[in-house]
Amino acid sequence: MSLINVERIKLFSTRSPWWCMIIAAALSIGLAALATGLASGADEARVTPAMSQFGVNLGQMVIMVMAALAVTTEYRFGTIRTSFQAVPQRVALLLNKTVVVAGLAALVGLVASFGSWAVGYLLAGTADMAIDTSAEWRLIGGQALVYGIAAIFAVAVGILIRQSAGAIAILILWPLLVESLLPLIPRIGDDLQKWSPFTNANQFINGGQDMGLAGAEAAGANTGLSPWWALAYFAAWGVALLVIALFTASKRDA
Amino acid sequence: MIEAQGLTKRYGATVAVDNLSFEVKPGKVTGFLGPNGAGKSTTMRMILGLDTPTSGDVRIDGKRYRDLRQPLTEIGALLDAKWVHPNRSARAHLSWMAASNKLPKANVDRVLEMVGLTEVANKRAGAYSLGMSQRLGIAGALLGDPRILLFDEPVNGLDPEGIVWIRTFMQRLAAEGRTVLVSSHLLSEMALTAEELIVIGRGRLIAQSSTAEFVDRASGxxxxxxxxxxxxxxxxxxxxxxxxxxxxxxxxxxxxxxxxxxxxxxxxxxxxxxxxxxxxxxxxxGSLEQAFMQMTGDSVQYHAQDGAQAVPGVPPVSAAEMAAGPQEDN
Missing domain, CATH: 3.30.70.260 (ACT domain)
Incomplete structure (x- = not known):
């Protein structure tokens, strides 16, 4: 418990995590306002809960930046050495950091997804925005899980890369560009994409959802896994990456 | 008591610390002396478990650093005063350190008071002068009231007032019966503060003796x-x-x-x-400088050329000046 407290003090005693969390929620909700509020007339009735969640993806990028920075700034300012000096059990220390950061990310995910849905509910009055199917509950409530796992990814990459710019570049380019460009590779490209982590995170959220006005292709690539298996697959990647990172950090000179 | 046995650290082909064995006796200020690049900081990082030795080991009261449960209560250290998040206040910095070793919150106020930072404790550490950062570092080292203290070049870059403050402070710590290991390349500083000396050059042990003995034996x-x-x-x-x-x-x-x-x-x-x-x-x-130069002779890593061959117009730097100069590579 004391190590959870350590990471809580560290995170909340500087300003940048606050900014990241506010921006993540604001981006999500702001985009939801645009996606649902600009539809009018007959279009308005075709707005669905899934359409309110497009921005939540963007907020997830910001939360990953926050999670990576929670590690890389420690390397940048040398406080990682002070940390390892105070707690030589490095794996325990970094695991607690991961728990705090991922927990916070999940909380922001909850605010972002329900906030975005609420904005859609208010702005698209004629649409059926009620959350009444299990798929819709997964869509809105599941964002918290995706945020949490994405934060684990980011912490792991931060530990491995140790530099803010490099870690952030990887965390932004990988889900946004690398995974979506994979199908361009002949023969194996489609399979590679099916088995990439963030595409599966998307499958968990958007698989089997009614995209309404945005059209079915807005749901992204179908990986063929059922939503909950897709989430498990995404989580396995995060955990595997974290294990490698923790192992590296405990062997490496600080 | 700190005991090092055959401590060795290699970075590729470079040997930073070479088969170093020494012990730091309790209740005294021991100076850890050597020219820049001699391996002092690397050795201190190995003592604190930050770097893993290539071979050999170092123990604190018989235990490896990584096996300590509440290390801050046994050994306090200041390796680099800049190892603080610039946007975090001194109080927040010490608070997380205290939490990590289950130390009471009162310790934070006590050490802030000891080093005279109470007034500025809630200001961001990035705005501190070097002297204040150094005091914050010392506060961190004292947080768990440890019996052993480690300081790496604590007077480096400080103004005279700061130097005197640190010097008096260290003597006070030793007078309280604590073990203090302080590294420096400033020999005159060590002559004033240290009772015992561990002298290294190019990662090797050159001498371990009392300061007076070292000067006597080396310079006659x-x-x-x-x-x-x-x-x-x-x-x-x-x-x-x-x-x-x-x-x-x-x-x-x-x-x-x-x-x-x-x-x-x-x-x-x-x-x-x-x-x-x-x-x-x-x-x-003989002065400590003379003794040092005589004993470390070829251990100074980068010898300056003799004056005659120096670049015209550039005053030659002697090896002695390098050894006594104000900069330390980290």
Whole structure:
């Protein structure tokens, strides 16, 4: 418990995590306002809960930046050495950091997804925005899980890369560009994409959802896994990456 | 007590620390002395478990650092005063450190008071002067009230006031019966603060002894004699198997130097026995710098070229100046 407290003090005693969390929620909700509020007339009735969640993806990028920075700034300012000096059990220390950061990310995910849905509910009055199917509950409530796992990814990459710019570049380019460009590779490209982590995170959220006005292709690539298996697959990647990172950090000179 | 046994650290082909064995005795200030790049910081990082030795090991009261449960209560350290998040307040910095070792919150206020930072405790650490950062680092080292303290170049870059403050503070810590290991490349500083010395050069142990012993053994002492009967006395001394040399001090005076294992008492009595008049009889003790240069000789990592070959217009830097210079590579 004391190590959870350590990471809580560290995170909340500087300003940048606050900014990241506010921006993540604001981006999500702001985009939801645009996606649902600009539809009018007959279009308005075709707005669905899934359409309110497009921005939540963007907020997830910001939360990953926050999670990576929670590690890389420690390397940048040398406080990682002070940390390892105070707690030589490095794996325990970094695991607690991961728990705090991922927990916070999940909380922001909850605010972002329900906030975005609420904005859609208010702005698209004629649409059926009620959350009444299990798929819709997964869509809105599941964002918290995706945020949490994405934060684990980011912490792991931060530990491995140790530099803010490099870690952030990887965390932004990988889900946004690398995974979506994979199908361009002949023969194996489609399979590679099916088995990439963030595409599966998307499958968990958007698989089997009614995209309404945005059209079915807005749901992204179908990986063929059922939503909950897709989430498990995404989580396995995060955990595997974290294990490698923790192992590296405990062997490496600080 | 800190014990190092065959401590070795290699980075690729470079050997930073080479088969280093020493012990830091309890209740004393021990100086960890060596020129820049000698491996002092690397050794200190290995003591604290931050770097893993290539071979050998180092123990604190018989335990490896990584096996300590509440390390801050056993060994406090200040390796680099800049290891603080610039946007975090001193109080927040010390608070997370205290939480990590289950130390009561009162400790934070106590150490802030001890180092005189109470007034600025809620300001961001990035705005602190070097002296204040150094004090914050020391506060962190003292947080768990440890019996052993480690300081890496604590006076580096400080103004005179800061230097005196740190020096007095360290002596106070030792007076309280704590073990203090302090590294420095400033030999004069060590002469003032350290009772014991561990001297290294190029990662190897050069000497471990008391400060006084180190100076005695390394530089010996020279006796300076002026006399109107200088040549006669010179002959007499040589008959006693003593090594002497005569130097022209200025146009009028010659000075005789007696080297080796002899006291001023013996030289004076010898002169009296032959009724030789002496105008001066003084013992000249070598400085720590001299002792250091003599002993580390080829251990200084980068020797400056002798003045003659130096770049025209650029004053030559002697190895002595390098060893005593104000910068330390990290």
């Amino acid at each position: 002492s020279t006796i300076r004699v002026r006399s109107p009967q200088l040549d006669q006395f010179d002959t007499l001394l040589q008959q006693q198997q003593l090594i002497t040399r005569v130097e022209q001090a200025d146009d009028h005076t010659k000075v005789l130097y007696v080297d080796g294992n002899v006291t001023t008492d013996q030289v004076g009595e010898l002169a009296a026995s032959q009724q030789i008049v002496l105008h001066e009889l003084t013992l000249q003790r």
